[in-house]
Amino acid sequence: MKIKQLRFVGLFAILFVLLTSNSFGQSITFQKTILAPDIEYFTSVVQTPDEGYIAVGRKRESGIRDDMYIVRYNKFGDTLWSKTVDVELAECIIKTLDNNYLICGHEGSLVKINQNGDILQIRPFLGYDFLIINTVLQTNNGDFFICGTFRSNLDSPYLAKYDSNLNLIFDSVYNANRFDGQFNKIIIGSDSNLVLVGNHKIQINSPYHLFLTKINLNGNVIWENTFTQEQNLYPGTIVKTFGDNYIVGGYKFLTKFNSTGSNIWYQKIDSLYNNQIWDIKPTLDNNFVMAGWLYDGNNAYARIRKIDSNGTTLWVRSHGFKNRNNEGDAIQQSLDTGFIIAGITDLTSEDPYILKIDKE
DSSP: OOGGGSOOOOOOOOOEEOOOBOOSSSOEEEEEEEOOTTEEEEEEEEEOTTSOEEEEEEEEETTTEEEEEEEEEOTTSOEEEEEEESSSOEEEEEEOTTSOEEEEETTSOEEEEOTTOOEEEEEOOOOOTTEEEEEEEEOTTSOEEEEEEEOSSSOEEEEEEEOTTOOEEEEEEOOTTOEEEEEEEEEEOTTSOEEEEEEEESSTTSOEEEEEEEEOTTSOEEEEEEEOSSSSOOEEEEEEOGGGOEEEEEBTEEEEEOTTSOEEEEEESSTTSEEEEEEEEEOTTSOEEEEEEEEOSSOEEEEEEEEOTTOOEEEEEEEOBTTSOEEEEEEEEOTTSOEEEEEEEOSSSSEEEEEEEOOO
């Protein structure tokens, strides 16, 4: 179970802390949290050109409403500024082509900021009561896409397109021949079309199956393939590899598909333990790094693993505050060839977690 789905109890003033961690074989530049009853977790992080970072996540207002929470760090992990935006919690932040930053909310709100935290534009969510958005990306022509779930009687995969000024171009549900489906992540393929991963039921009472689909920039499906060899797969992320192949990671598994969505290989990850992969990103040496969590029966650790394009593990690390539950939700390689990870810990209840690992 994802840590941020749990609930804990605790009251502390806002405070940044640096504590001893569990770490295996790789030194830490910094790891920090914010101890406050209303600031609960980070979901995404990007690096800024000056080697600092912007992390986004959730702030809970009076225990009844979610807000978007944004923190700007310098390269050493010192806080430069923080900001609360009166929209829903943040799911994803990306750097835009105009060197600003776009944050996507859980219900589809889009907030554009600059590096100083000035709000440049807010595009409120579409007004759907049951829309859940997981991620946002920008194409080379400046358009934006968001994807997730449209929740009605049965959930349906959802995709929306905006122009560079955040005007809605289209939004669509993709519910043909599926029941209870969702899009989890979206990336751009080598041919500049969209590749999305999700899961759905083939029949209303059947298990969930992972599926991959390619959709053009007008929202039309090019191909789709459902992976039926394994049941109840819950994908967390997707990354493009060489030759327009794709690696998908999720709850206890890694799998690879070719350019038409056919499966190449499938493997269990850390099969003795509960674990989840939430994010996979390419590295500068043409390999891939992923972040998630692993529960060893006592505590959960932020689990960081580097693999090659064949899924072979090159190294694996576990990080986090001792005797606490820790999770990595997002990862990317930093300009100094280290790695920045954002997620959650539970020093008090639900606390945002940011970790910077030194270069290899």
